[in-house]
Amino acid sequence: MRQLKDYLVTLSLRKQLVLGFALTFLVSVVLGNLIIYTVVHNTIEASIEKELTNTTDNIANMVKSSADASIVNHLRAVAEKNQEIVRYFYEQYRQGRLSEEDAKRKAGEILLSQTIGKTGYIYCLDSRGVLQVHPKISGSDLSKHEFIRRQTVSKEGYLEYEWANPGERTPRKKALYMSYFAPWDWIISASSYREEFKELFNVNDFRKSILSISFGKTGYPYVMDSKGNLVIHPKLQGQNILDSKDSSGREFIKEICAKKAGKIIYPWQNPGDAKPRDKLVIFNYIPEFDWIVASSGYLEEFNGPLATIGYATLLTLGLVILLVVPITWYISASINRPIQGIMRGFAKGAQGDYSSRIDTTGGVEVRQLATYYNDFMEKLTESNRSLLASEEKYRLLFENAVEGVFTLTPDGKFLSATPSMARMLGYESRDLLLQEVEARGAEVYIEAHDQARLLAEIAGNGTLTGFETVLRRRDGSTLWVSLNARAFPDATGTIATIDGFCSDVTERKKAEEAQLRLKEELERRVVERTHELQETMEALSIEKAEAERALAALDKANRLVLESIQYARRIQHAMLPDKQALGDAVAEISVWWEPLHVVGGDYFWLERFGSKSLLLLADCTGHGVPGAFITLLVASALDNILHEKQLPPPSAILQALDELVRTRLRQDRPDATSNDGLDAAVCLWDADTRQITFAGAGLPLLYCRDGEVGEIRGNRASLGYCMPSSEAAFTDHVVEVQPGMTFYMITDGVPDHMGGEPRRLLGRKRLASIILANRDKPVAEQVQAIQQALDEYRGEEPRRDDTTLLGFRPI
Structure with a gap:
């Protein structure tokens, strides 16, 4: 195979083309015909198998269809004939010749006397699936079987199902035809195994x-x-x-x-x-x-058509051989002649004659190839000129570089250097530098061992980066330099030359020395300052001891204040009513009272007066201890209002409370200094009339009824404060209470919860949606759900005010 390949390579282009095209066409024709033969063979085989399969299936279906028709016709004839027999006995019963029981019995005997096929029989069942006539199990309820349920639904027609008799492991297909006799609710069924109808088939x-x-x-x-x-x-x-x-x-x-x-x-x-x-x-x-x-x-x-394909293949091969060889020989000659001319042009170019050009006449491809060659020679000429210009440019850059560039031998002798390197070392020219340095040798280094360290590092790593040393200039002065170099090996891997850059870092070194001196001065001053600080610390230690004694006294005073506040909290709790003070006067009631601090400025009161119940909620100025003092004042004033006279309406209670607060805080005087007061809301529930009378000073009353949340706003006035009296400024609102109606009295600490995203106040609309979401729960669970919802809304945000919510359901 290798010899054949070598032989083909030595052939001329013309012979290679002739041989290549001839073999290509022959192989293509043979492969094409083989593919066609294979495809046709597989297609014919698949088509024949499909035709035989379809024919076989059609014959089987024809036989099955004929058998099905014979079975259906036979069973239908039997079922309809027996329906006529049953109708005959029914007429006997109607005419009074037989009782209905005897008529059914005789009809059943005739039906059971018949056989269908070898083991088939006739049976009757009613619309409930109970057998009325059967050879063995009359009266049995077979409605659990699927085919029985289908019979009770259809009542008429043909039906097939699987059935296994006792002792049989495999079910067999059974066929039946049913006819319905409505007067007795009999579904007359003629049934037998399909395999027993073979004799019906011709x-x-x-x-x-x-x-x-x-x-x-x-x-x-x-x-x-x-x-x-x-x-x-x-x-x-x-x-x-x-x-x-x-x-x-x-x-x-x-x-x-x-x-x-x-x-x-x-x-x-x-x-x-x-x-x-x-x-x-x-x-x-x-x-x-x-x-x-x-x-x-x-x-x-x-497979007859395949022989024709074989003969066609042989004929095609002969025609291909007769046509391809002479045509390829002619075409290869037209290609070979221009290529020879191009080869001669390349030979001249290889000898350095870039001026040679090739004639661009001939075929399209030959013209393109000649054009490409001529363009290539033009670009080669242009590239040669550019290369010479680049060499000159980089030579100038090399000679005028700011940093010094040098080349050393492996033993450290200078082979070349740039003018900037010569100027850096104080020489007028690089030639003078090379002469004197070669004569002085290592004297260019202030520290003679620096040259040995430099050469050792390059020999070990192949590169040198940031190597700093001190060099001696021609006039004897010194300069700090930073050297970066790389070793270049020869073909054997031995270092041949060392090329590198030299940067003057004298100014940087001077700055570092100045910085070092500054550091030493700072360290000296730090020592002095540390001594001063030690003296100061001793003085501070004395002051600290005095501060700790003062802090202990302050802590003791703080504990006394906290104890007083805790005592005030107990007093405030003691003044609040029992949350169940109204007893059975209301169906449900729940109170959420939570001051911002230990004590707070929110206050509520619950009291029963016969069939009437009073609910009051107050939001006093501020919170903490100041607010708690105002609640004590409100509690005292409220006790006077409610018990010295007959129980007044809510608006009058607010009016009287306003007057007492102003009087006790001396706000009715021109020189008044107190500007404190409160917002309040009063509800009076009358169980006899089933009415709630409400009056408010800055606080609302919310209620939930028929899946909606309503609001009765209080008057836009407050109690107390250094302002004109709000006499006759409060309005009574009467609400007819319906069963299941729930009321909510709130201070502004409830809707003023801050939270959410983006950060904003809760507001009364969101509060109303929370109430609606929990309206079907008991009041106590509603209040707990509202508290939980507000905590979730607030998240990590701290509470801003005292919070009180009083929810109640009168009936």
């Missing part, structure tokens, strides 16, 4: 139809049973062929009988044939009759 009804089908020249269909008896056959009908063998001795009929459905190919030689031919059989099974329907044909007859 083969001659469709024998001609089956034998009229053919496949190829000699193919035909046939029908036999599973024992090898031919039921329908063009020549051997009625014979048993179970022991038949093909040309190879294979008992193919037994295989067909065993499989019952599928495909088989076997060799078969008819009398007069020169040799056996492969025969294809597609077969299917009809279990009701134990029949195998088969369609057969010879593969040779189906």
